[in-house]
Amino acid sequence: xxxxxxxxLGFVIPLLVAAGVTIKVSVGAFVLAILLGLVLASIRxxxxxxxxxxxxxxxxxIFRNVPSLTHLFIIFFGLAYMGVRLGSISAAVIxxxxxxxxxxxxxxxxxxxxxHVGQREAGLAVGMSPRMVFRHIILPQTWRVTLPPIGNYAVxxxxxxxxxxxxxxxxxxxxxRNLVVNTFETTLVYGIAAGLYLLICIPLSRAIRRxxxxxxxxx
Amino acid sequence: xxxxxxTLFEHVPLWAPRLIPATGVTILITAxxxxxxxxxxxxxxxxxxxxxxxxxxxxxxxxEVIRALPILAVLYLIYFGLPGVGILLSPFAAATIGLGVVYxxxxxxxxxxxxxxxxxxxxxxxxxxxxxxxxxxxLIILPQAVRVMLPPLLVSLVSLLKDSSICALxxxxxxxxxxxxxxSQYFLPLHVFVLIGALYFSIAWPMSLFxxxxxxxxxxxxxxxxxxxx
Numbered sequence: 001x002x003x004x005x006x007x008x009l010g011f012v013i014p015l016l017v018a019a020g021v022t023i024k025v026s027v028g029a030f031v032l033a034i035l036l037g038l039v040l041a042s043i044r045x046x047x048x049x050x051x052x053x054x055x056x057x058x059x060x061x062i063f064r065n066v067p068s069l070t071h072l073f074i075i076f077f078g079l080a081y082m083g084v085r086l087g088s089i090s091a092a093v094i095x096x097x098x099x100x101x102x103x104x105x106x107x108x109x110x111x112x113x114x115x116h117v118g119q120r121e122a123g124l125a126v127g128m129s130p131r132m133v134f135r136h137i138i139l140p141q142t143w144r145v146t147l148p149p150i151g152n153y154a155v156x157x158x159x160x161x162x163x164x165x166x167x168x169x170x171x172x173x174x175x176x177r178n179l180v181v182n183t184f185e186t187t188l189v190y191g192i193a194a195g196l197y198l199l200i201c202i203p204l205s206r207a208i209r210r211x212x213x214x215x216x217x218x219x
Numbered sequence: 220x221x222x223x224x225x226t227l228f229e230h231v232p233l234w235a236p237r238l239i240p241a242t243g244v245t246i247l248i249t250a251x252x253x254x255x256x257x258x259x260x261x262x263x264x265x266x267x268x269x270x271x272x273x274x275x276x277x278x279x280x281x282x283e284v285i286r287a288l289p290i291l292a293v294l295y296l297i298y299f300g301l302p303g304v305g306i307l308l309s310p311f312a313a314a315t316i317g318l319g320v321v322y323x324x325x326x327x328x329x330x331x332x333x334x335x336x337x338x339x340x341x342x343x344x345x346x347x348x349x350x351x352x353x354x355x356x357x358l359i360i361l362p363q364a365v366r367v368m369l370p371p372l373l374v375s376l377v378s379l380l381k382d383s384s385i386c387a388l389x390x391x392x393x394x395x396x397x398x399x400x401x402x403s404q405y406f407l408p409l410h411v412f413v414l415i416g417a418l419y420f421s422i423a424w425p426m427s428l429f430x431x432x433x434x435x436x437x438x439x440x441x442x443x444x445x446x447x448x449x
Binding site (some may be wrong): 062064066067069070073074077079080082155158160161162165166173176180186188190191193194198200201 | 286289290291299377385387406412416
């Protein structure tokens, strides 16, 4: 069917469809990473017990010091071997989300630590509960501190979805590869694929930079 | 669980002769692309230090484009795309160039931060007290620049090691590719990739710990100096 379409259109349309999958996987992984990262960092913040901290630290270290591809292979092929069959797209979202969460857990921790301890003490002194201090004083300020690394991560996760081509999720790079196998137009197809990433990532990173300037804490 | 480790340890002697050279390739590709990235970053920063508007614009555009591309796309363009215009590269060369080009944009930023951290007055002061430019560089600039640049350079090296796994997709026979081959040969994907993950971890984690140990030590003098200021 692809071959019957006229020459450049036959490449662009499947790649645009694939770009939709790329965005879907990115958004899924991003949301999972933010939520899980925030939960992990909050647990570390509230619970000083080593029984809770050590497993989180192990999780963060393993996910930050092993390549993403290895994690994706373990989640996709390894779990299937154990009898847990995930679709390639759900494996991609879970894999990238878990990797991102490990990174963002550290980002959020640094964000919490950046808020002066006096603010926490002042909040407790005026009779706020620790939860209220966290929700009304620490968290709102954390967003401003952590926005630049979160913004970088948002662009990074889009680029990292290219790796899930290796577990056959039909995103841009996987589709490009299939098109090349069928047509042998390597330079053109990979050129269009790269162009699509530029079209997604450059406006996004510019918008994030604007937002950062807008949200920056005035000195 | 016990079964898992028994099978794993049964296979380790069988797999080791292939995994050890593959680890070597991973380290080699990391080292060569890091070296290339450093050289390219240095060239970028030298051109930027000329402060010529057109060149700044060009470099800015280059950095923005490279940063917006996934490493896999860069590697595919170099390995599969360049033959279309008559340039044929070996997988290893393509991987080195691809990773080197991508990481040059990150390392350039690290170098710039290192140079920016130095106050211009120091250079003038050193020259004024009669230091030769060589002594100025060795005794004044280098020690301070290393202090600023070393931790982020090592962090980049760890990321580069992890990203070298992507080269498996352009047929560089490093750890991840050998893992994929072994996976389809033995039908033990979990065992193979847990072992491979452990190999990567055993290289990357000590480096990460070293950075964490090093960073406060490098900053010690500086923080005291800052605290001494009114």
